[in-house]
Amino acid sequence: MTQESEKQEFNITVYTENQIGLLNRIAIIFTRRKINIDSLNTSPSEIDKIHRFNIVINESEDVVRKLTRQIEKQVEVLKCYYHTNADVIWQEMALYKVSTDVIAEKVSVERLLRENGARAVVIRKDYTVFETTGHREETDNLISILQPYGLIEFVRSARVAIIKDSDGFNRKLREFERLEPGEDVIENEYLNQGQKVFTM
């Protein structure tokens, strides 16, 4: 493990109820401390009415731990975890719009696209849209490859990340639903150190 005070990328996973204004409540926990959010994804989770946030920031573990506690303190937040990049499997999706003529004429482009795992989503007379999914450097790499051939437009999604050691949230949620939850729900990082899922 790196030093607690050393900055690195952290993936923060938040399970919440779906409520207007909660995004702001979570965002201001970062902005108040002048911490930039590098990537933010929010979408419904596998459980009905529960949303999952994936937030990426570059900070020290010491700071991230305090942030997760502030996030978990919010009324509509069920649970907040943080993980290093090594503890998650993550992907970002990117879309590239390129002139169809260029691709049709230049065989090399077609090969490069195939080598980079790109897949055509839309093919029109005037342009073609390719999609690729991967780590930041992979999607970045394809930009530099397509740039000489007249990349018209590019967009990349926020990061989504799966926690390697997680047992999922279903069981935990059932505990949450109970009026008198067991100890697992209100976890204590001191107890969980060394266990599979490290959480606060």
Added chain:
Amino acid sequence: MEAIQEVLTEEKPTETGIEVSGSVALLEALIVEGVDTIFGYPGGAIMPIYDALFDYNDKLNHILVRHEQGGIHAGQGYARTSGKCGVVFATSGPGATNLVTGLADAQIDSTPLVCITGQVFAHLLGTDAFQETDVINITTPVTKWNYQITDATEIPEVIAKAFYIAKSGRPGPVLIDITKNAQIQLFNYKGYTPCSHIRSYRPKPIVRPQYIEQAAALINEAKKPFILFGQGVILGSAEQEFKAFVEKSGIPAAWTVLGAGAIPTDHPLNVGMLGMHGNYGPNVLTNECDVLIAIGMRFDDRVTGRLDKYAKQAKVVHLDIDPAEIDKNVKSTVPVWGDCKETLPLLTALVDEKQHTEWLAKFNDYTRQEVEQVIEKELNPTTAEMTMGEVIKQLNEITKGEAVIVTDVGQHQMVACRYAQFNNTRSNVTSGGLGTMGFALPAAIGAKFGAQDRTVVAIIGDGGFQMTCQELGTIMQSGIDVKIIILNNRFLGMVRQWQELFNSRRYSFVDIQSPDFVALAAAYRIPGKTIDNRADLPSALSEMLNNKGSFLLEVMVTKENNVFPMVPQGCSVSEIRLK
């Protein structure tokens, strides 16, 4: 209307329901929650609620304030003395934005409040309508929870959540914004059920016996243990449990400003106040103790001074209900998460009965030095002009420590907290975390409504008084009995003190002129008196306290007096200065 109310105020929901407006449903909810007093100010967007309130006059005592900031500070004062939730009404736009200072104050000082603001019609949201402002987003950073109601059917459930969230766990302010259409809208009301569970909200961490055991083991081995206690003891109504713990363990205990009064000031194990203007011994010995036991306090920077030189030699046991406070500022050796009303008795059971005579004597040594060099001069001055300290000492002698003391912010606040005697809990009402000048006068009004059988004395500086003196109008109209002492040093004293000590006496804009305070009070039909002679102090204080109803006493004190001891900013607590 009478007949409907009879039906409605039953706590159990009726099966068939009854058609009422959102406004009536709101007021019914307040009654079931046990609300008796509301501090508020009407306006366009909250008119339907005020119209309904007209018929609830006998059940809900609405106090018309003079400014919404006064209203929310009154709500805070009420919550602090009564232990109940303060309730505040304000209209949309400027009414709501005027609440912001009070919300921030309540948030940082963990005061339970439910604020109801009116809002423009739902169809006008986002159109820059008259008196429309984005209250939810403005107040998000300064509320524990907030919510906008746009449909009357939401009212019973949301208000129930609001009270539950405000009061449970670590308390805090909640704001509910209700659009005008929801206030007017008729719906089938089936009664009000208080909330006791929200699936995503865990107000109390589960108590872990293994940490209690570890904490007890540390405490039992300690040679020089030291307790720091804060408002958590009071908010958790754990004063008895705390006293039992202190007395069995025999450990000296010092308090934060908001913890004052959790055990009586004259308790033999109460060694005094912590922090920037706290007592000498508690500050110096923080850096000498071997086990530091922090109970319901959050290691504010005004308490810790320089963090990297704070209690580094000590093992830290931290008891707090809010997991986010553990390790936030000071790394704990043993975290005891939980409500201290539950954790303290468990800990008391495991600690050895002890007396730390030698260690306690160290505190007393420092007290002796502090008395010689600071306290004696402050309480028994030989100067011609009066000091703030002697006013507090004289007040103690008359009230015998039974009064509720409400203070504003600045030098008088530190002096009052240092020297006031508190026999009872919920007796010290002050703006601790936010340091809101102008807090005291309206908070004192609320404090009196929250503790009507107690004497409430507001101690205010000449600067702070002028920030919210419009609330004299509230005192006049409500007839509430608040004793007001203005300690007038003709300066913004605390800023002046810093300018003297750290800015080479460059007194930049601290020379403040005041109106004739007694004449101002008289304009509001409040009797008053001003004194500048020591000989008049006892009789003037007695006159004030014996007066039926409110009274304003202005005491002229030394212009350039400094509050000592002092831990200068950026210094360690052990570098505390006596002069």
